[in-house]
Amino acid sequence: MTDPQNFYAEVGGAPVFEKLVRRFYEQVAEDEVLRPLYPEEDLGPAEERLRMFLEQYWGGPRTYSDQRGHPRLRMRHAPFKVGPIERDAWLRCMRVAVDDAGLDPAHRDQLWQYLTYAAASMVNSPF
Ligand code: HEM
DSSP states (O other): OOOHHHHHHHHTSHHHHHHHHHHHHHHHHHOTTTGGGOOSSOOHHHHHHHHHHHHHHTTSOOHHHHHHOSOOHHHHHTTSOOOHHHHHHHHHHHHHHHHTSOOOHHHHHHHHHHHHHHHHHTOOOOO
16 A cells, blocks of 8 residues: 555646646536535635645645644534435545546555545534
């Protein structure tokens, strides 16, 4: 398994993360569970925040923390109800994005394992 700090460079850097997150938000825009959670009409800024966060996590530029500070993702999700239904919807959208990102199987599986773990840890409601 790749050291997460090398992942960004190994998979091809910025274009891969741009594609992944763009595809994810294309799904979110059409998703009746997730779309209403996003407070802003324009999903562009949310897309940029997720992209910067993922790039940083996987060893890319640290722009996320430069602009947003410490991630504290559970705290930042506290205003939104994230139950099992929202978690599954998020992962459904992300699965499409991960499958379309053009990664080799080892990197794809490593990314997916992280995302399923991260999504489970964001759940803040039992229903
Ligand atoms: C922000 C929903 C899981 C990373 C947000 C926002 C919503 C949301 C509604 C606010 C949009 C914005 O203004 O940025 C959800 C739901 C999840 C989920 C329903 C289901 C489990 C995750 C996971 C990650 C993540 C697993 C990371 C791997 C982020 C980031 C932000 C964000 C980085 C922006 C934080 C900031 O800097 O303000 N999410 N999210 N989310 N989410 Fe999630």
